[in-house]
Amino acid sequence: DAGITQSPRHKVTETGTPVTLRCHQTENHRYMYWYRQDPGHGLRLIHYSYGVKDTDKGEVSDGYSVSRSKTEDFLLTLESATSSQTSVYFCATGRDRDTEAFFGQGTRLTVV
Amino acid sequence: DQQVKQNSPSLSVQEGRISILNCDYTNSMFDYFLWYKKYPAEGPTFLISISSIKDKNEDGRFTVFLNKSAKHLSLHIVPSQPGDSAVYFCAASVENNDMRFGAGTRLTVKP
Numbered sequence: 001d002a003g004i005t006q007s008p009r010h011k012v013t014e015t016g017t018p019v020t021l022r023c024h025q026t027e028n029h030r031y032m033y034w035y036r037q038d039p040g041h042g043l044r045l046i047h048y049s050y051g052v053k054d055t056d057k058g059e060v061s062d063g064y065s066v067s068r069s070k071t072e073d074f075l076l077t078l079e080s081a082t083s084s085q086t087s088v089y090f091c092a093t094g095r096d097r098d099t100e101a102f103f104g105q106g107t108r109l110t111v112v
Numbered sequence: 113d114q115q116v117k118q119n120s121p122s123l124s125v126q127e128g129r130i131s132i133l134n135c136d137y138t139n140s141m142f143d144y145f146l147w148y149k150k151y152p153a154e155g156p157t158f159l160i161s162i163s164s165i166k167d168k169n170e171d172g173r174f175t176v177f178l179n180k181s182a183k184h185l186s187l188h189i190v191p192s193q194p195g196d197s198a199v200y201f202c203a204a205s206v207e208n209n210d211m212r213f214g215a216g217t218r219l220t221v222k223p
Contacts, residue, residue, distance in 0.1 A: 004155075035213075042118075042201055042213040043156070058210060090155050098144055098205040103155030 003027055004104040006091050012110045019078040021107050023091030031094040032074040033058075033101060034066060036087040043090065049074055050097065081111040115139045116204050118214035126222055131189040133217050135202030138183065142204040142212075147176060147187045150199045150216070159200075160187070192221045 003026035013019050023032065034046040045058030047066040055066050063085060065077045078085055088108050092101040117136045125131045133147075143164040148156035162169040162176045162185070169176050175188045189196055202214040 040215050041114075042116075042215040043203075044213070045210050048210070059212075092155075098207055098209060098211065100146055100158040100161060101211065103148075103157070105153070105155050 004091055004093055004102060006089075006104040006107050008107060009105065010108045012112060013081050015082060015111055016080050019081050019109065021076040021089055021091075021109070023074045023076070023104060025072050025074075025091075025093045027093060027102070028071060029093035029095055029102070030071075031097055031101075032068065033092040033094070034064070034074065034076045035090045035092060036060065037090060037106075038087050046076065046089075048097075078109075081109075083111050085109065086111045114215075115142075116202055116212045116214040118200075118202055118217050120217050121215070122218040122220070124220045124222060125192050127194055128191045131187075131192045131196065131219055131221065133187040133189075133200050133202075133219065135185050135187075135214055136183060137185075137204050137212075139204070139206070139212075140183065141206045143207055144205045145176070145178060145185050146203045146205075146211070147174075148201040148203060148213075150201065156201055189219075192219075194221050194223050197221050 005024045007022045033048045035043040044060045049055045049068040067075045091104040094101040146161040147159040149159045150156040178185045199216045201216045203211045205211040
C-alpha cells in the first residue's frame with residue numbers, strides 16, 4: 001500500500017466556484033497522477049507530475065490545473081467548476097510512468 | 113478515442129467456476145498490460161500485469177493471457193470466490209507514456 005490520502009473525500013460545490021483537491025503520499029514516488037472516473041469511460045488521466053514543479057497534461061486536462069510544490073503533495077484545481085466536472089477523482093502515484101500505479105480512495109465531487 | 117475497450121459491462125458467475133474478463137486494444141504500440149480491481153468506495157488496486165514479450169502470466173488464482181495478433185487480453189480467475197466481486201479495469205501503456213484504461217467490467221460471483 002503506497003500510503004496515499006486524498007482530501008476531501010466528498011464535496012458538493014456550486015457552478016463557477018473554484019475547487020482544490022489534495023493528494024498526499026508517503027512513499028516518495030516520483031510520479032503522481034490525477035484521474036477522473038465516469039461511467040462508460042473508466043479512468044481518464046487529467047494531469048500528471050514527474051517531479052517537483054514538473055507537470056504535464058493528460059487526456060482530459062481542459063478546465064483543470066495542478067501544482068506540485070513538494071514530492072509528497074499534488075493538488076488539482078478546478079478554476080471554475082462546471083456540472084461536467086461532477087465525477088469521482090482519483091490520485092495515484094508510481095515509481096515509473098508506465099508501470100503499476102497505486103491509487104488513493106477517491107474524492108466524489110458534485111457540482112450543482 | 114478509446115484505445116482500450118472492455119465490451120462487457122458486467123459478468124456474473126457461480127462460486128467455484130471460472131471467470132473470464134476480456135479486453136481489446138487498438139494501439140499496437142502498447143507493450144505493457146495491467147489489470148486492476150476496484151471495490152466500491154475504494155481506489156483501484158493493482159492485480160496482475162503482463163509484458164508484450166510474454167503471452168501468459170500467472171499469480172495464484174489469477175492468470176492473464178495476451179494475444180498480440182488479435183490485440184486481445186483476458187483475465188482468468190479460477191476458482192472464483194464471492195470476494196472477487198468487484199469492478200475490473202484493464203489498462204495498457206507504451207514505454208514511458210501514459211497508461212490508458214478500459215471502462216471496466218463488474219464481476220459478480222454468486223455463492
